[in-house]
Amino acid sequence: MYPLDEKENWFSGKGHWSKTLDEDWFNWKWQMRNRLTKKEHFERFIQLTEHEIQGFDIAQSKLSVAVTPYFFNLIDPNNPNCPIRKQLLPSGLESVISRVEKKDPVGEENTMPVPGIVHRYPDRVLFLVTDRCASYCRYCTRSRLVSNAQKYGFHPSIEAGFKYIEENKSIRDVLISGGDPLILSDDKIEYILNRLSSIPHVEFVRIGSRVPVFLPQRLTDQLLKIFSKQENLWMSIHINHPLECTKELYDACRKIVAHGIPLGNQAVLLRGINDNTQTIKSLIHRLMMMKVKPYYLYQCDLIEGSGHLRTDPSVGLKIIEELRGFTSGYAIPQFVIDAPGGGGKIPINPNYIIKSDENGLVLKNYEGKIFNYPTNSDLITTKPLFLP
Numbered sequence: 001m002y003p004l005d006e007k008e009n010w011f012s013g014k015g016h017w018s019k020t021l022d023e024d025w026f027n028w029k030w031q032m033r034n035r036l037t038k039k040e041h042f043e044r045f046i047q048l049t050e051h052e053i054q055g056f057d058i059a060q061s062k063l064s065v066a067v068t069p070y071f072f073n074l075i076d077p078n079n080p081n082c083p084i085r086k087q088l089l090p091s092g093l094e095s096v097i098s099r100v101e102k103k104d105p106v107g108e109e110n111t112m113p114v115p116g117i118v119h120r121y122p123d124r125v126l127f128l129v130t131d132r133c134a135s136y137c138r139y140c141t142r143s144r145l146v147s148n149a150q151k152y153g154f155h156p157s158i159e160a161g162f163k164y165i166e167e168n169k170s171i172r173d174v175l176i177s178g179g180d181p182l183i184l185s186d187d188k189i190e191y192i193l194n195r196l197s198s199i200p201h202v203e204f205v206r207i208g209s210r211v212p213v214f215l216p217q218r219l220t221d222q223l224l225k226i227f228s229k230q231e232n233l234w235m236s237i238h239i240n241h242p243l244e245c246t247k248e249l250y251d252a253c254r255k256i257v258a259h260g261i262p263l264g265n266q267a268v269l270l271r272g273i274n275d276n277t278q279t280i281k282s283l284i285h286r287l288m289m290m291k292v293k294p295y296y297l298y299q300c301d302l303i304e305g306s307g308h309l310r311t312d313p314s315v316g317l318k319i320i321e322e323l324r325g326f327t328s329g330y331a332i333p334q335f336v337i338d339a340p341g342g343g344g345k346i347p348i349n350p351n352y353i354i355k356s357d358e359n360g361l362v363l364k365n366y367e368g369k370i371f372n373y374p375t376n377s378d379l380i381t382t383k384p385l386f387l388p
């Protein structure tokens with residue numbers, strides 16, 4: 001397990017790029033232009049393992065490699081098991097594909113009425129607006145299309161997406177995702193948000209993004225101004241490990257919230273990265289300090305070549321059981337499995353109901369103590385409640 005100290009300073013700074021001018025370092029376009037994408041870029045700073053060297057060959061046809069300089073600084077160069085490194089550097093183990101793994105593990109292709117719109121639930125849609133991200137996560141559920149390494153050729157028609165949403169009046173909630181929508185230009189983001197908010201039956205819009213985590217420099221005053229003009233915009237971000245919670249991310253989250261956007265976090269449970277209670281507890285406490293509600297803890301989807309990063313679902317259940325009662329209820333995320341084939345997200349909970357019958361419930365609390373909760377039929381009255 002990676003050593004964690006709750007009291008360690010939140011990392012911040014230019015690290016390997018100490019000589020870079022501030023005007024470059026804090027410019028999100030400079031960060032994007034200077035991403036580490038090739039094996040040689042990484043070899044300048046860290047000694048790659050055999051698995052990682054093999055991984056770079058596989059990545060070309062599976063999912064591109066890219067890491068912003070800002071996020072690369074979070075990697076411990078002396079630890080091949082660094083939890084940041086394992087999320088972003090490819091591995092030869094990605095070539096091991098089990099028969100239960102799929103290119104499209106949660107069946108999005110079957111529920112795509114127009115390219116880019118995934119309509120699985122009755123009242124909401126997922127709107128994929130790009131296939132590019134600031135950095136690429138090796139366990140990405142949408143590896144089939146993200147980065148185009150698999151030659152998917154994702155060309156969503158944004159206008160066709162708007163038309164679909166306009167014509168389907170049951171859609172009251174739109175989640176804009178990709179790829180990562182926040183790598184689009186300010187103008188494009190504003191256009192998408194304005195178009196969606198002009199649709200009368202769309203009650204609220206959410207953005208799903210890992211940009212605040214990989215590229216906090218993107219949260220410019222101009223972008224925040226665009227956000228603040230939206231009537232009902234929410235944002236889900238994706239932080240998996242407390243070491244991602246830097247001073248820069250802290251500032252970015254506080255600014256987003258100050259501009260009226262509620263934030264939630266969707267973490268993915270990953271083997272050898274965050275698959276223990278101590279790490280998740282440290283993460284959710286930091287999230288709360290950043291004004292980010294820990295929303296979901298995902299079981300890693302059955303994406304091809306991700307077996308080395310996936311845990312058994314019992315691990316997530318144990319973590320939730322070890323959190324419930326031992327930290328604030330508000331800080332505890334819902335553990336979910338996105339059902340293979342397109343069944344949607346299913347909440348998975350530890351079992352606190354020992355027995356349920358006509359007499360009521362027998363419940364177990366967080367300490368393992370047993371309590372009875374009687375049904376109404378057990379209640380008696382000694383006098384009439386209402387006099388005629």
Ligand code: SF4
Nearest residue numbers: 133136137140179210
């Ligand atoms: S940021 Fe999201 S969409 Fe992009 S690679 Fe990571 S998980 Fe996939």
